[in-house]
Amino acid sequence: MKTLYLDCGMGAAGDMLTAALLELLPDKEEFLRELNGLEIPGVTVSGEKIAKCGIQGMQVTVKVNGTEESEDMHVHAHEHDHIHDDSHEQDHVHHHVHSHHHHSGMHEIGHIVQDLPLSEKVKADILAVYSLIAEAESHVHGVPVKEIHFHEVGTMDAIADITAVCLLMDKLAPEKVIVSPVHVGSGHVRCAHGILPVPAPATAYILRDVPIYGGSIRGELCTPTGAALLKHFASEFGNMPVMKTDAIGYGMGKKDFDTVNCVRALLGETEETGDTIVELQCNLDDITSEAIGFAQEQFFEAGALEVYTVPVQMKKSRPGVLLTVMCREEDKDIMLKLFFRNTTTLGVRENVSRRYKLSRTIRKVDTEFGEVRKKVASGYGVTREKYEYEDIARIAKEQEMNLEEVARRIDMQAGRKAED
Known part of the structure; x- marks a missing residue:
């Protein structure tokens, strides 16, 4: 079984995951040309080989309108995001956000993503990752998702990171993604309106039910963008399986520590054993x-x-x-x-x-009835899909329909989206 293992011993951020997965491709320059050819507004992405702690790896740089992201404006999509509603305004950032800057909500982000020349599958992955982030911000700040707004520079940067990872995952097409327990760092992060613990509240919310740990390294190692990408794509979290590796990639972060600051990606084959x-x-x-x-x-x-x-x-x-x-x-x-x-x-x-069992994952499907979980089982040359009974049963009761009618409506909606 084609398996991707992500070693997050130094956490994860969007640019680090992009760089690690990019290293697994035979033609890295071709991918960067394709990514920049999407013409994400104002965004250019580049990559270069660098060394940290004596290890060679890839570092990805995102520029928005010619300016390289800084730690102050990087949307780990989290505490650097600009969150506000009609009654109050919070600048959850490391620097002050000026009032003349434009901010985008999920509606605007959806328009940006839908305009990109990508497959519907990749677009759906991008929006699903962004939804995880928006849901976390909504929970942390106590405002509805529709009132969550992201700072303009950070939004473009995050879209670039998320789009790159989703496109890379589509190209690599692993049948299973296993992620190590995630190192989140320790200490505190200073934001415009106060000091927050590490992991940042949005990150902690996204990583609920995921094995995480801290340690002696002071600082934020896992960002909400990184957390959301891991949560969306991971089939499971755990130790590295027995596998024959075909390619290994090191995605380097911007900061330097005594330990090499990278995400390591290993792509290979695992046996379909029981x-x-x-x-x-x-x-x-x-x-x-x-x-x-x-x-x-x-x-x-x-x-x-x-x-x-x-x-x-x-x-x-x-x-x-x-x-x-x-x-x-x-x-x-x-x-x-x-x-x-x-x-x-x-x-x-x-x-x-x-x-002996099929590999099972849970995918979340947006439907006219709300979010529905779908079980996907694959292996031994077969793939089977089935909607989660509890979700279908709940909708059937609410809509006064039977189980088959609910599943058929959802399938018809998915078919219409694919045609569009």
Whole structure:
């Protein structure tokens, strides 16, 4: 399986991810020409080979109207963004934003992205990443997403970074993206209206449910743009898998630390192997159905992969049930405790099996009913897609439709977007 592993031991920012992925392409100059040919308003992007801590890598520079981004104006799309509503105004930036500067909201950003000569898939990825950032800013600042506004220079810079990464991911086309636990840095960031902890609030919100850690390095290592890109594209977060690497890229950051400041990208092949699961079973003929239902809930809450019962004929011609719990090896002990705590069994049998599975990811789809999650499973030469039941069921109840009608409406809407 074609797998991309992103080592974020020094965090991640849009330009660092762009540079790391760019290094994986055989023709880097051709990609830069294509990116600049998109004519993102006022933006030019360049790349050069540099060395940090004795390691060669790529550093990407974005200029807006001929001016290179600075730390003060870089839209990690986060605390450097200009957030305001009708009742108050906050300059969440490292420098003061002057009132004559233009600011863009999600509506304007959507127009900019839709005008770019890109595939609908890449445009959808760009807008999905920006939506993650806007949602985080909305949550942090307590204003609706439609009232989130980004500083003009920062907006163009962020669009360039996000567009570059989305286009690179489309070209590299990995079947699975694994991201390491993310180093976010430590300390505080000074903004125009105060001092904020690292990770910045927007970054922390985006990275909820993602393994992150701090450390001795003082400073902001992961920006909201970087966080949103990782969150959008990651199939999973964890350690580097067993893989045969075909290409390695180092995307260098602007700052210098004692540790090389880079994102490392490794592209290669991982084997489509299975994992080991434990099957625990017991026969029961002296327990109520309510107790069995309660036990099943406890198993699932503790991480069981599957729990089911089968009617069986037991000794002395007694009808009973075969209770089976399937779990990971590391969860076996807690499952055994739950067997003896919640059932009447005096013994549990164990079978160890190999499980082969498709790689599963969750994609978010914007629909007329709101955001819907879609499960995508792939591997062994097949791909399957299915909308998340809870999302479809919720819409079906709200719209007084059945499940098939909801799925059909969403598919029809997706088809119309593809034709446009």
